[in-house]
Amino acid sequence: MPAVSEIQRRSLHDLPFTALAREMDGLSPVHTKALWRALYHETATDLTQRAEFLPPLRRWLDGAASHLSIDHPELAADTASSDGLTRKFLLRLVDAQTIETVLMRFDGRFTACVSTQAGCAMGCVFCATGQMGFTRHLRPGEIVAQVLHAQRTLRARDEPGLRNLVLMGMGEPLHNYDAVMTALEIISDTRGINIGPSRITISTVGVVPGILRLAEEQRPYHLAVSLHGATEEDRSALVPASRRWPLAELIAACRTYGAKTGRRIFFEWTLIAGQNDSPAQAAKLGALLTGLDAHVNLIPLNPTNGFAGTASATAAATEFQRTLRAAGLPSTVRQRRGIDVAAGCGQLRVEKSRL
Structure with missing residues (x-):
């Protein structure tokens, strides 16, 4: 044969x-x-x-x-930020597709951000991966291999192993649900990699069937939902998937998830100057999430060549956060990491493809 x-x-x-x-x-x-x-x-x-x-x-x-x-992707590029806190890897798979993995250091602990697809079908206008379109799903082993690459990198530097894992790289995790859940079962197994479920976060653009399935199956991972707009009109302008799963349907799914699991939901909000960073929009967000056990992660925009927007000024972010606090919503402004190494998902792949 x-x-x-x-x-x-x-x-x-x-x-x-x-x-x-x-x-x-x-x-x-x-x-x-x-x-x-x-x-x-x-x-x-x-x-x-x-x-x-x-x-x-x-x-x-x-x-x-x-x-x-076994899965052992080739390292196609390895870039380190000038502050030494972020490293971004471009990994080449056996079919020559390339995916990105980011390793970040926070106060002596390390977090890996991994990809779940080559490309993405969701089309978020400010995201480099969304701009490139969808190629294919990753297998469980191709997701696991990114974590193993990060672990080897840390071991080679005599650093402590990974503490946290976020599925916020290239692709939509809930669009590749079964492979992602299999990969997380392997990653969280105490006999091996042993990253506990309480230290794993799945980020979704709002794939409603996946959110409801997470709730029904009582998956023990954190859920982060990319929102970016508090009205249907505002959100659809940034997140085309909102046309398939409208905002009202998404929030209803989040309420079901919260009721069934008792877990807090993290809502991600990319702050774009003059577009979604006003106190009035913060007030609408507070009203939208009333009654949910929610925490809002405010993320200054990572600039990309395919989107003309810019990151909100610090003063605007502070005022936005103050308005959320007045509405009873806890929030955090995420530290910007790896801007000088194109750490926004998809950016390194786009950059290297031009060479």
């Missing part, structure tokens, strides 16, 4: 522990645990020279080599 191409081979990184054990049916659980530890605790990129593997596991791996692989 002809050899199976690298693209066609299944990845061990696609398999949660129980699925891996089924794949290794007939072998002792000792071997499953040894392989899992190599993949996720040791972040191995080559399984052929592992001295700790016993002969039955080595024979199994030899036999599986024709149809199973």
Whole structure:
């Protein structure tokens, strides 16, 4: 039979522990645990020279080599910010698609921001990924591989491992729901990477069926909803997905989510000068979220070549936040990170494609 191409081979990184054990049916659980530890605790990129593997596991791996692989994307670019707090990686997948992963340092702890799709179908006008369009979903292993790359990077610098994970890179996580949930099961497994669910945040532009499914399945991760406008007209101008899932439907889904899970929802609001940063718009936002256990993350706009808007001035952000506080809404102005390394999702891929 002809050899199976690298693209066609299944990845061990696609398999949660129980699925891996089924794949290794007939072998002792000792071997499953040894392989899992190599993949996720040791972040191995080559399984052929592992001295700790016993002969039955080595024979199994030899036999599986024709149809199973591991995800180890090629590093296409690695850029560090001038302040030393942000690093952005452009990773090339086996089909030559490129995705972005960002590693950020906050007071001695590290957060990784990972991608869930190559491109994005949601089309948010101020987002570099939205401007490039959708190519394909990532497999679970391709999501997990970004976390493993960040872990290896930290280990090489003798830094502590990742503490937090945010799914806020390229793509819409809830548009790739099943693969994302499988990846998070692997990432949060205490036998391996062990990033707890309470330290994982899923960001969505407002995919209502996904939000309702998160609620129904009682998924233990934090939910962040990109809002950016407090009326249908204002939001639709920035977020085309609002035409498919109107604002009223989105807020109703958020209320259902809150009622079923008892969890706080984080609402993301990109501050764009003269467009959505006035006290009047802050007051509308406060009224819209009345009764929800909500926290608003205010995010100064990351400039992109495809959008003419600019970030709000500090004074406007402060006044916006003051108005939210008066409405009883807690909020945080997110630190701007990695502007000099194009850290806004999709920007590095666009920049490198022009070279």
